[in-house]
Amino acid sequence: MAEVVGTIEPETIPATETPPMTDGFHLVIDAFKLNGIETIYGLPGIPVTDLARLAQAEGMRVISFRHEQNAGNAAAAAGYLTQKPGLCLTVSAPGFLNGLTALANATTNCFPMILVSGSSEREIVDLQQGDYEEMDQLNIAKPHAKAAFRVLHAEDIGIGVARAIRAAVSGRPGGVYLDLPAKLLAQTMDAAAGRKSLVRVVDAAPRQLPAPESVSRALELLKRAKRPLILLGKGAAYAQADAAVRELVEKSGIPYLPMSMAKGLLPDNHPQSASAARSFVLAESDVVMLIGARLNWLLSHGKGKTWGSPKQFIQLDIAPTEIDSNVAIAAPVIGDIGSCVAALAEGIGADFPKPAADWLAAVAERKNKNLTKMAATLAADPTPMNFHSALSVLRDVVKANPDITIVNEGANTLDYARSIIDMYQPRKRLDCGTWGIMGIGMGFAVGAAVETGKQVIAIEGDSAFGFSGMEVETICRYDLPVCIVVFNNNGVYRGTDVNPSGGKDVAPTVFVKGARYDKMMEAFGGKGYHVTTTKALQQALDEAIALGKPVLINAVIDESAGTESGRLTNLNPQSAASKK
Ligand code: ADP
Numbered sequence: 175m176a177e178v179v180g181t182i183e184p185e186t187i188p189a190t191e192t193p194p195m196t197d198g199f200h201l202v203i204d205a206f207k208l209n210g211i212e213t214i215y216g217l218p219g220i221p222v223t224d225l226a227r228l229a230q231a232e233g234m235r236v237i238s239f240r241h242e243q244n245a246g247n248a249a250a251a252a253g254y255l256t257q258k259p260g261l262c263l264t265v266s267a268p269g270f271l272n273g274l275t276a277l278a279n280a281t282t283n284c285f286p287m288i289l290v291s292g293s294s295e296r297e298i299v300d301l302q303q304g305d306y307e308e309m310d311q312l313n314i315a316k317p318h319a320k321a322a323f324r325v326l327h328a329e330d331i332g333i334g335v336a337r338a339i340r341a342a343v344s345g346r347p348g349g350v351y352l353d354l355p356a357k358l359l360a361q362t363m364d365a366a367a368g369r370k371s372l373v374r375v376v377d378a379a380p381r382q383l384p385a386p387e388s389v390s391r392a393l394e395l396l397k398r399a400k401r402p403l404i405l406l407g408k409g410a411a412y413a414q415a416d417a418a419v420r421e422l423v424e425k426s427g428i429p430y431l432p433m434s435m436a437k438g439l440l441p442d443n444h445p446q447s448a449s450a451a452r453s454f455v456l457a458e459s460d461v462v463m464l465i466g467a468r469l470n471w472l473l474s475h476g477k478g479k480t481w482g483s484p485k486q487f488i489q490l491d492i493a494p495t496e497i498d499s500n501v502a503i504a505a506p507v508i509g510d511i512g513s514c515v516a517a518l519a520e521g522i523g524a525d526f527p528k529p530a531a532d533w534l535a536a537v538a539e540r541k542n543k544n545l546t547k548m549a550a551t552l553a554a555d556p557t558p559m560n561f562h563s564a565l566s567v568l569r570d571v572v573k574a575n576p577d578i579t580i581v582n583e584g585a586n587t588l589d590y591a592r593s594i595i596d597m598y599q600p601r602k603r604l605d606c607g608t609w610g611i612m613g614i615g616m617g618f619a620v621g622a623a624v625e626t627g628k629q630v631i632a633i634e635g636d637s638a639f640g641f642s643g644m645e646v647e648t649i650c651r652y653d654l655p656v657c658i659v660v661f662n663n664n665g666v667y668r669g670t671d672v673n674p675s676g677g678k679d680v681a682p683t684v685f686v687k688g689a690r691y692d693k694m695m696e697a698f699g700g701k702g703y704h705v706t707t708t709k710a711l712q713q714a715l716d717e718a719i720a721l722g723k724p725v726l727i728n729a730v731i732d733e734s735a736g737t738e739s740g741r742l743t744n745l746n747p748q749s750a751a752s753k754k
């Protein structure tokens with residue numbers, strides 16, 4: 175049989191008597207490389223072990239995880255940060271299912287990623303004859319992905335990969351499933367024909383210009399607004415139209431609120447930021463311009479008490495079907511964020527009315543009042559530490575090191591960190607996102623560290639950390655600049671619940687008291703710290719940043735400090751029912 179070779183560099187093909195051949199393994203790798211995708215996040219095993227090996231041999235970076243969900247989350251973070259689909263590679267059925275949560279989460283959050291899974295043979299799967307790791311993966315993936323494809327013939331690999339890339343990043347980004355049966359990977363074909371079959375995707379996420387009449391309608395509405403407000407979402411952060419967004423906000427003079435992952439798109443200390451007056455501006459504004467943010471549960475669906483007085487909405491989004499999903503949108507502007515904000519900014523000339531002075535004064539007054547109150551809370555330094563005192567240390571660290579990426583999950587740990595830690599640069603905050611999912615921590619941290627090459631700090635509730643904690647080994651193995659701070663309050667939300675039956679088992683929300691998560695990091699050669707004071711926390715963080723290596727800080731937090739579900743108490747069925 176002829177030697178099997180790659181397809182990208184023809185000059186490296188040795189002269190042989192039979193025509194050089196290639197195979198599915200090479201074609202898959204070459205197809206991704208041809209499109210600038212150079213990193214695989216995954217977990218090897220039948221039938222993809224050799225795919226991972228060959229990818230590494232061919233110069234791709236292969237980051238191997240301990241659980242597929244974390245590999246998938248790393249790929250999703252990579253997609254969000256780079257606008258190129260992050261690639262996750264898993265084995266069949268169970269590996270695929272482990273990765274599926276990350277794929278669904280990416281789709282929900284509009285992050286581009288591709289989950290590539292090996293699969294069993296179609297003939298056996300479809301007749302349900304009981305193959306090794308048998309599962310109809312394509313159909314299971316479909317409802318959880320933006321698109322799902324299967325490739326059966328080696329000559330279609332180029333097209334399959336091209337379709338997956340385009341589906342992931344064009345329009346509203348999302349997760350794509352690509353099913354590669356074991357037999358496909360081993361298929362051989364003529365190397366020259368294989369090379370020709372590959373596709374370099376041109377303009378994968380084309381600009382989409384808004385209709386001029388949509389822009390005029392939105393500008394008219396803004397002009398008439400008495401109390402305008404801008405809401406920046408993670409779609410705006412994803413779009414990497416940072417300068418254009420800033421220009422629109424500053425030209426308009428309108429107060430703005432960043433959603434969690436849009437923090438830092440404009441620095442949180444920007445004079446127009448109304449974050450410290452969030453409830454006030456949501457309730458009091460009359461015209462709200464959403465830029466890459468959805469009116470989902472995170473914004474109380476655009477109605478109810480949170481929103482107070484009647485609103486008119488302008489919504490900038492790439493997905494036309496998002497419009498009117500929760501409440502009527504008076505002025506939709508459909509297109510990519512960069513084009514939409516540029517078109518609006520162009521329409522705001524010197525004669526465009528500035529927001530009324532009394533509105534700006536009211537926002538400023540509320541902001542100052544709340545900031546003064548918060549400063550007093552943050553100044554307290556109780557023993558043991560509470561969320562506020564520990565987070566005030568992290569706040570100063572981020573202020574001094576604004577290019578650190580913060581990964582954040584938990585309940586109280588998430589809610590307080592979001593409001594206490596100011597962000598100064600775009601796309602430096604990754605968190606539980608649209609689902610409020612626990613378990614993104616270590617995957618996002620690895621993805622961010624690999625993609626940015628810079629320091630990451632993962633601020634983790636002790637429960638949240640547990641979902642992906644085994645990846646500390648991965649972080650050590652690749653020697654990544656990741657510092658994990660576990661906010662250890664002995665349980666889910668807090669550690670003080672008791673078993674109501676008086677039985678021997680602890681309450682369902684309580685963990686082993688005084689656990690030493692720092693020792694998990696030490697087990698794999700990283701550095702562990704156990705801290706009980708803000709001073710020690712500060713020192714440990716300074717050392718971690720100077721070191722730029724794997725560190726875990728076990729930060730002991732008052733076990734009675736948290737509230738049930740953080741700030742989501744109202745979503746608990748019991749408390750919601752008791753309010754009715
Ligand atoms: P947040 O959680 O920050 O409020 P969401 O995830 O709810 O943000 O909303 C993001 C929105 O941004 C989605 O409706 C998505 O369609 C949109 N979006 C994503 N990327 C772009 C882009 N490049 N241009 C325009 N809209 C985008």
Ligand code: TPW
Nearest residue numbers: 584585586587611612635636637638666667
């Ligand atoms: C996949 C439910 C929401 S928040 C949370 C859980 C289990 C943990 C809160 O405790 P933690 O934080 O992390 O110690 P803190 O600061 O309040 O002490 N499973 C998934 N996702 C979610 N959201 C849950 C369960 C949940």
